[in-house]
Amino acid sequence: MANTHNPDMTPGLVNAYEPGEHPDWPAPSSVKGPAHWIKTNLFGSVTNTLLTLLTIYLLYKIIPAMVDWMFIDAAYTGTSRKDCEAQASGACWAFIGTRLQLFIYGFYPEAERWRVNLTAILLVVALAPVLYDNVPHRGKALIFTVLYPLIAGVLLVGGIFGLEYVATDQFGGLMLNVIIGVTGIAFSLPIGICLALGRQSHLPVLRIVCVAFIEFIRGVPLITLLFVAAVMLSYFVPPGTNFDLLVRMLIMVTLFASGYMAEVIRGGLQAIPKGQYEAADSMGLKYWQSMRLIILPQALKIAIPGIVNTFIALYKDTTLVIVIGRLDILGIGRSSLADSKWQGLSTEVYVFVAIFFFISCFLMSRYSLYLEKKLHTGH
């Protein structure tokens, strides 16, 4: 095109472009610009046009009503449902506002809540070296990460170092979701690695045991495992022994998560080219040496997005503790509804908790996507 000679052009003026084709000129509105974009992207064909109109109609029906209920016609202050109804006909956010502390800390004693906050801050410190490569003194920071669960346990439960003892049945709200989610993932990682290696082992007994365990865990719903924790696990410890329901729950959640973790890590292991295994062998490394120095560092790196996704799934599943009577953020919301002053506000509670989960899970899934992209360019 560019070199076609145009006979209509004035001789002497060598013009290599068709009219309207000069690269310095703006494109005509029919091939570029908002009008064209709308035409191709919204009204390209008959079905497309219909789809667009249908979507616009749905948006028109849903969005104004939703915004109205949630923001414009909502009540933000008040001490009972009647207060809210007197102010506005929409959502009654005053209910959430007055109970926000309960939603976050559960029944944790008010004077001791700084310990929860401190644990949360330390969690960020402990996670930083895992999630970002370029943290200063990464090696030392990682030691802190490994010790973190112990520190967190001591901080939250107390009873030593002059910290007041807080019974675990006072844990609740968002705090409980985070505790269960983080513990589940942290402890399931080493177990998951062992299971994944076991599943790939050439020793038939090890392989069968690992496969059986993984398939069992993946074959049953989490809530049945939680029921087992609540009613059955105490039968399996020596008579007279009795340990905390939260600990029993954490054990079952950890086992549950490790079944899924094993599969994620197996994916990572399988993605390592065979040459890496052979290279490790040819260097004369023993099995554990080659795993520790060559295979696992690579496999885990590949598996990180999968691990984050497993965490998101587990984090969402922590809401299930409600079925065995523990009050997480959703459970606190539901039980607050029993208050006769606030009866009948279930939609507000569910919407609030849903938005909360959406924001936190969405951010985490974005992070996992970012990691995936980063790993992709590396290869």
Next chain:
Amino acid sequence: MFKRASIVAAAAAVVGIATGAQAATLDDVKARGVLHCIVNTGLPGFSYTDANGNWAGFDADMCRSVAAAVLGDGDKVKFIPATGKTRFTLLNSKEGDVIFRNTTWTFVRDVDVKLTFIHPTYYDGQGFIIRKSKGVKSAKELDGATVCIQTGTTTELNLADFFRANKIKYTPVPIEDSSEARKNYLADRCDAYTTDASGLAATRATFEKPSDHVILPEIISKEPLGPVVRHGDNQWEDIVRWAVFALIQAEESGVTAANADEMAKTPPNPDVARLLGAEGDLGAMLGLDKAWALRAIKARGNFGEIFESNLGTKTPIGLERGLNALYTAGGLQYAPPFR
């Protein structure tokens, strides 16, 4: 793996693993200085947390009386809220010393589940609540109705038997906890809601317009509700039993929280003298001191006072004494002689 083992060990150490030694409950309670009392998670009138977060209600007050008898102070109680599913586990694992949580005394629970029932502090029965606008006068008119029930209790068995015996059809809506069941009833998901009659009255009191709802006359079961202790500790069983009887006897003898001290000084008759420790030493036989019953009565009043202040006709719950009146007033409450 190290991390895991250490956290479990740490948690176990902190929480305290209860092993070995079958210590007597009384010694445990005295050593601890606090009575651990298992109560309902929230049933208006019986046990619930008030606006200040304190436990209140009929069961909670009875529990304080026992604490006063044993420890000398009615406020030395730790309330452990429990669901229908967890109450017996909490008792058997020694996390609680006694259940004051409207628990029905049945053969299987007494014999097979190995619990010891003290005495029915509240004679109850299962009933129905329904909206007045439905125009129902009797439970036998409920043919084709939808009924909300709380699962895991004797109520669903009674319900099935009642409808089967009367050859009428219904749709049960089984719900895990009572507050959810109430919510479903209020949303008119169910025509009727069934539970113990006392619970119905308590529930109705929390409704916006209690007068819109009616409790049907049929009582379809016997539900003697009372405190429960572990099987096998006879001394502790006696203490809880006679603390309850002391409250009943006090009502019969006219001893109240207000006049108890005076009565102890100048007992009007030998019965009261023995009850309040002015004569004889019944307390020592229980392993307590002489003034045990006096303190129990002074804590929250006698049986009648506790009933009236939590459940009676002047409260929002508005229950008549009915079967729970003293035998002298045509009820079933009767304390064996204190001698």
Next chain:
Amino acid sequence: MTTTVDQGSATARGEPNVLLKLWRNKETRSVIIQIVTMALLFAFFAYIINNAVLNLQALGKTFSFDFLQEPASYDINQTLIEYTSRSSHARAMLVGILNTALVAFCGVILATILGFVLGVIRLSNNWLASRIVYVFIEFTRNVPVLLHILLIHGIMVHFLPLPKQAISVGDALFLSNRGVYAPRPEFLDGFGFTVAAFGIAVIAAVIFRRWAKKVQEDTGKIYPVFLICTGVIIGLPLIVFLISGSPLVWELPKMGRFNLQGGVMMLPEFLALWLALSFYTSAFIAEIVRSGIMAINKGQWEAAGALGIRRNRVLQLVIIPQALRVIIPPLASQYLNLTKNSSLAIAIGYMDIVATIGGITLMQTGKEMETMIIVLLIYLSFSLVISAFMNWYNKRIALVER
């Protein structure tokens, strides 16, 4: 153990310790590891079983499944088979299994349809629709499924009208907060002919399809197989039905004193669970479908176009069969998840396995061990059946390399 010692040199050096020697030999070492694993495993199981026996003894309980034969004495509101409160606990369990199977089956179908539609819209070049679906997918899958169930159930119970003001569609279909009521077919004498005609029509359609395929392979002539088959399968029974005098009446739901009576009823609990599971799973399926179609090389479209195949036939004959290979394995695990998530029914009172045998039966009989073992085994077998089916299907459509 700093230097690498292979088995040959170890033997050559003649280690004094026999055990060490065995350990250094690769083959005996693996045998030792396996024996130790087995021993530890057996010891562990022996330990916990022993504890369980001791604990049960201490509580005076026995371990037996005899309670399954005793009457359950509770009622269930949705029964696919005959059941009364006098039926046994085993029967109640069966009712629960069927209820789980029903909601899982319905959920899988709706989730698949929704998921494919959403996935395709997500890929369409309609910017607006694609964005909206994106928002829907992200919102749906980032909110716990339990919350979906509670939210939908709450909306149904609180915002749908009471039975007396039920939304009715042509006085046959009623929508209220007590559930959806539809007419129930009642088959009169002579309906058997129609059933027989339907059977014959299906067989005929299968035979025709085979024949048409053979003709196509031999001569290249294409018959409108789908149209003809549908025509036969619907047409033949319809003609027989009309000839035999329409032996079918519909029982319409009518307002009783409290509820609508008669007809087929779907409980709000079932509907809420079904819809919530379907929405939640469809968001995941949509993403799977999208990535499956995107995984197909653009060259496949162009190659098929170059062969002169029409665009919709390209999708049907070239793209979808290839995309399915990518889609099926993750789809299978989504079906499994949906089935497992159906156990959340207990939160709203739908009578599935967990609510019947694992709920009311457990609490009425106090047989925690026995009932929990049964529940776990039932879910395991559900999972095994689904993965076996999906494996079989996956194998059937797998790329046959010649």
